Amino acid sequence: MKLYNTLSRQKEEFKPIQEGVASIYSCGPTVYQYAHIGNMRSYVFMDILRRALKYNGYNLKHVMNITDVGHLVSDADEGEDKMVKTAKQTQKSPLEIAEYYTGVFMKDIAELNIEKPEYIPKATEHIDEMLQFVEELAEKGFAYETSDGIYFDIMKFEGYGKLSRLDLEGQIAGARVDVNEEKRHPADFALWKKAPKEHIMQWPSPWGMGYPGWHIECSAMSRKYLGDVFDIHTGGVDHIPVHHENEIAQSEALLGKPAVHYWLHGEFLLIDNGKMSKSLGNAYTIADIKKEGYSPLAFRYMCLNANYRSKLNFTWEGIKAAQVALDRLFEGVLAHRKAPEGIELEAGLLKRFEEDFKDAVNDDLNIPKALGVAWNAVKHGTKSQDIYGLLLKMDNVLGLDFANIAQKHEDEASELSPEIEELVNIRQQARKDKNWKLADEIRDKLNGMGIQLEDTPEGVKATRK
Ligand code: AMP
Numbered sequence: 531m532k533l534y535n536t537l538s539r540q541k542e543e544f545k546p547i548q549e550g551v552a553s554i555y556s557c558g559p560t561v562y563q564y565a566h567i568g569n570m571r572s573y574v575f576m577d578i579l580r581r582a583l584k585y586n587g588y589n590l591k592h593v594m595n596i597t598d599v600g601h602l603v604s605d606a607d608e609g610e611d612k613m614v615k616t617a618k619q620t621q622k623s624p625l626e627i628a629e630y631y632t633g634v635f636m637k638d639i640a641e642l643n644i645e646k647p648e649y650i651p652k653a654t655e656h657i658d659e660m661l662q663f664v665e666e667l668a669e670k671g672f673a674y675e676t677s678d679g680i681y682f683d684i685m686k687f688e689g690y691g692k693l694s695r696l697d698l699e700g701q702i703a704g705a706r707v708d709v710n711e712e713k714r715h716p717a718d719f720a721l722w723k724k725a726p727k728e729h730i731m732q733w734p735s736p737w738g739m740g741y742p743g744w745h746i747e748c749s750a751m752s753r754k755y756l757g758d759v760f761d762i763h764t765g766g767v768d769h770i771p772v773h774h775e776n777e778i779a780q781s782e783a784l785l786g787k788p789a790v791h792y793w794l795h796g797e798f799l800l801i802d803n804g805k806m807s808k809s810l811g812n813a814y815t816i817a818d819i820k821k822e823g824y825s826p827l828a829f830r831y832m833c834l835n836a837n838y839r840s841k842l843n844f845t846w847e848g849i850k851a852a853q854v855a856l857d858r859l860f861e862g863v864l865a866h867r868k869a870p871e872g873i874e875l876e877a878g879l880l881k882r883f884e885e886d887f888k889d890a891v892n893d894d895l896n897i898p899k900a901l902g903v904a905w906n907a908v909k910h911g912t913k914s915q916d917i918y919g920l921l922l923k924m925d926n927v928l929g930l931d932f933a934n935i936a937q938k939h940e941d942e943a944s945e946l947s948p949e950i951e952e953l954v955n956i957r958q959q960a961r962k963d964k965n966w967k968l969a970d971e972i973r974d975k976l977n978g979m980g981i982q983l984e985d986t987p988e989g990v991k992a993t994r995k
Pocket residue numbers: 557558559560561567568569570571572765766767768769796797798799800806
């Protein structure tokens with residue numbers, strides 16, 4: 531299985547630390563606002579990675595954190611605390627806010643058929659681990675104290691900037707004057723912030739009351755659940771230059787070796803070819819997509835149709851087309867499911883489909899290509915239960931819920947409307963009354979509506995033709 535490692539800028543063969551097990555950490559949601567469909571694209575990517583690894587026989591140890599400690603407006607420790615802002619606006623406690631938005635997030639990912647990672651730790655429940663991490667870094671000489679917090683000294687860490695290939699010197703020259711003059715380097719970042727009295731989330735620490743920096747959260751929680759070194763770390767491309775660079779600095783400074791073997795990043799979702807933002811009113815959510823009459827799985831389908839390393843442009847036209855394509859795909863899957871048992875297929879056909887599918891998945895998750903193979907299997911002229919079986923296997927990776935949807939379609943198709951049931955009952959009565967003329971008329975009418983009647987000893991049986 532090949533995966534593109536942002537660190538090396540190359541596709542690399544995936545070699546796990548422990549045979550048969552893949553350990554993964556994914557940067558999870560911040561839960562003080564609704565997640566938008568851009569965020570959701572990131573989690574569809576995370577899910578595809580999970581499913582692809584399982585398809586290749588790996589057991590998973592996968593962590594996704596919940597950021598319920600507010601963090602600051604910019605990744606670089608500036609601006610207002612976003613949780614505090616929501617708390618002020620809503621008059622709710624941070625705990626209530628986090629609980630509410632975590633619930634909505636969990637529902638959204640379930641509707642997108644995104645599997646839940648094995649561990650979903652909350653930042654607020656791991657403050658001790660974070661403090662421990664900061665203290666160890668301070669002992670090792672990588673941290674210094676200022677009047678407002680404990681900062682990581684990036685000049686002490688040789689590899690700073692290697693993930694994003696930052697030109698630090700160039701950056702410094704071009705950097706605006708840093709607001710925090712106590713920092714030794716503009717890119718130094720907070721490990722721990724001292725809290726002013728009125729700050730609503732704060733915990734005791736060796737440096738007085740305060741709260742953790744954002745980056746330390748992921749370093750501390752990945753270490754707790756996956757150990758010092760683990761296989762894969764995922765996130766969105768926006769995490770590369772600051773958040774993940776800082777995670778690398780913290781973890782590697784502490785361990786003296788890299789903590790992560792493969793860094794994978796999902797590209798952004800654009801809206802009408804631009805950025806999505808609250809102020810533009812285009813930070814759509816899964817609820818918005820449903821409101822417009824499209825299924826969350828149509829959005830998933832849209833995501834699968836683009837490579838995770840390419841930008842994807844969302845338009846309402848696009849989601850409409852995705853819904854049409856998905857419905858057609860479901861119909862095609864259903865045709866195979868309904869095929870009689872024991873239909874012969876040409877020799878080697880299934881194996882070829884399966885191999886092409888796996889090759890695509892294992893080529894750095896080329897899901898658009900894998901989806902194309904699934905379509906070829908669906909469109910195959912001979913309808914067969916064996917192809918249906920193969921499609922279910924492919925769906926372990928695609929996660930489009932073929933089995934459930936096919937069942938639902940069948941149930942819907944076999945359900946008779948109240949109007950039809952009423953006609954069937956009237957005809958029954960007519961037969962009892964020996965009103966053969968009326969009985970025949972109703973039979974013809976139902977026939978015209980696609981309903982077939984069969985007179986059995988137990989009564990009349992109505993089915994869709
Ligand atoms: P946040 O809750 O803001 O930390 O973001 C959660 C995830 O969504 C992160 O992995 C981000 O990288 C990702 N993300 C944010 N905006 C977008 C976007 N427009 N397209 C794709 N992923 C995004």
